Amino acid sequence: MTTFDPYAPSRDTTEGTVYSVTGGDWDSLVQEIGSTKEERVVVNMGPQHPSTHGVLRLVLELEGETVTEARAGIGYLHTGIEKNMEYRSWTQGTTFVTRMDYLAPLFNETAYCLAVEKLLGITQDVPERASVIRVMMMELNRISSHMVALGTGALELGAISPMFFAFRERETVLDIFEMISGLRMNMAYVRPGGVQQDLPAGAIPKIRDAVKLMRKNFKDNTTLLVGNSIWMKRTQGIGYLDLAGCTTLGITGPVLRSTGLPWDLRKMQPYCGYEDYNFDVITADTCDVYGRFLIRMNELEQSLRIIEQALDKLENLEGAPVMVADKKIAWPAQLAMGGDGLGNSLNHIREIMGTSMESLIHHFKLVTEGFHVPAGQVYAAIESPRGELAAHVVSDGGTKPYRMHFREPSFNNLQATSAMSEGGMVADIIGAVASIDPVMGGVDR
Amino acid sequence: MFGARGTGDTSGYGGLVRTAASTGSSERPYGSYFDEVADDLERAYPLFSEAIERIVVDRGELTMHVKREKLVEVSKILRDSLKFEMCMGVSGVNYPADSGRELHAVYPLLSLTYNRRIRLEVSVPDSDPHIPSVVEVWAGNNWHERETFDMFGIIFDGHPGLTRILMPDDWQGHPQRKDYALGGIPVEYKGATTPPPNERRSYK
Secondary structure (H helix, E strand, C coil), X not given: CCCCCCCCXXXXXXXXXXXXXXXXXXXXXXXXXXXXXXXXXXXXXXXXXXXXXXXXXXEEEEECCEEEEEEEECCCCCCCHHHHHCCCCXXXXXXXXXXXXXXXXXXXXXXXXXXXXXXXXXXXXXXXXXXXXXXXXXXXXXXXXXXXXXXXXXHHCCCCHHHHHHHHHHHHHHHHHHHHHCCCCCCCCEECCEECCCCCXXXXXXXXXXXXXXXXXXXXXXXXXXXXXXXXXXXXXXXXXXXXXXXXXXXXXXXXXXXXXXXXXXXXXXXXXXXXXXXXXXXXXXXXXXHHHHHHHHHHHHHHHHHHHHXXXXXXXXXXXXXXXXXXXCCCCCEEEECCEEEECHHHHHHHHHHCHHHHHHHHHHHHCCCCCCCEEEEEEEXXXXXXXXXXXXXXXXXXXXXXXXXXXXXXXXXXXXXHHCCCECCHHHXXXXXXXXXXXXXXX | CCCCCCCCCCCCCCCCCCCCCCCCCCCCCCCCCHHHHHHHHHHHCCCHHHHEEEXXXXXXXXXXXXXXXXHHHHHHHHHHCCCCCEXXXXXXXXXXXXXXXXXXXXXXXEECCCCEEEEEEXXXXXXXXXXXXXXXXXXXXXXXXXXXXXXXXXXXXXXCCCCCCCCCCCCCCCCCCCCCCCCCCCEEECCEEECCHXXXXXXX
16 A cells, blocks of 8 residues: 555555546656556546546546547536427527537527528528628638637647637637627527628628738738647647548548548538638548648638628628518517617617507517427538538427437547547547547537 | 417417327429439338338438338448448437337438438337447447437447436436426526426417
8 A cells, every 4th residue: 555645645446546636746646656567547537627628528548658548528518408499489599509519609500590491491581691691600600610729729739829829810700790799609690580680880891801800810820830840740640530430430520621522511512502602622631630720721711712702792782681571480679779788679669569569469479489380300401610510400380499409510520539549649639639629518518 | 370279378378288290201203312312222222111111201301211120221221332421420309199109210311422311210119219229330320329318218229338428327317308307496586586497388
């Protein structure tokens, strides 16, 4: 028996000696482990660990510094969003889904709304301006999400400066989100039938300026990382996963594109009018962490291209509706900026309270009860920054979803952790997980 | 207009009655590439008529209802001959009113080669919730099947390690079944009390 150490207590179990590490006690731990004959060490990494991208738990079996087995433990951020949505109206659903993958809220909302619209049979009736706004918002969101992936990915491999640059760009995007929807994250901006409200006055020139600024600033991170010998050594040839591995594991997104397959749902199965935009699908053929980060960096420019085209379209669609014409689906509230913040417009309140009893009934029924969605099931998939994000929605004809299921790319792709990291060095697990870019809010839902 | 039926009680306090929506089989031609997929499968799989219970085409999506005994065979042929290389997971659905087929498992498939999507659906009774695992066909379904087991209690036979994945290991029950209460506590705010979501008024 060893002497009692209050910071690194150890106890003997049938599985061997178990050490609890609390930090600041590495010397005594290493000394103790070094004195045992056992070569095999099982390390529990996370769920509270700064390099695991949120509450991800990794159970690693090590032989020296080589990983022989890696298992991911999830569920620490499970919030029961799918179950909760069965008790809320179809419109309230957006408020839930936006909180799943918190780095890509607009993608969650759009996938959900596309599914609901498919069930309602109004896919063709969604106004063009609403679709263009969705595309623009999603591409801005792709930039902010990729920025976090690049910034935290580099940070986890030991580089701090890329994080500063990445978050500077992310702030630019979040400011635009705040200007348009009032919120920086979790906006619930995309609604079944369109979007919550039109762009505020002066939004387009502001976004144009931001695009110019970002195009200039993106170079900072590229020059900082690409060609940097430390970063190259930490990423090249690390976390290898080829096309066969990707297809059997159902991997999509940048990880799949790093095998050279140009699979992007925006091109392959366009939605929201993506077929009308000019952009390239970025691929790499390295199958490694480096390729995946390179893809993300180059996708930023493609997103900017799409945003510019969307802005041109929006200028031509000035004043067009942003919500379906069907008043039985469109949210009745006409929002306006009041003295106390955003609220119902005075004109709308005057109408429902002062002039039209029917308008009041309509408003009340639609807001409390919601609209009915014909029975059936659909599957709507979009290309989120992490891969195929899809909503499987079942309706029984009621005012609430009968069953909601999200096919989350983070959840699925995280399964590749073992394939990417087993047989490699323990330090390379960090890079491999970072290249998957899992967001635990989306993984656990 | 707003779907009031029967008694006309629109107060919302009548309780939520939820019935399963069962769509009948679709007639040929199915449209789009669906006829081709069905023909190809029929050609490649001699037991087609025995294994496929019905084919539903709804809202531009094809669903094949497969008998559970044949699921793995059908999956292998769909993957190898019809090039549905990817299975995008499995989603459980609970229809308590559909007696004898209370639990459904829905598998969205994707073909990278032909850029096509179809869906497989397997239904099993609550009393015997066993479905063969397709992890040997599509390894990526591992976690998805664990999730569906966790949430619905569907047991995927042959799964390499069917344990809970999102809920704690010692959790009782399967939360996304319809008979599992959502739960919650009343919330008081400025003197008014809001009941938990499953006790609020609900409309059908």
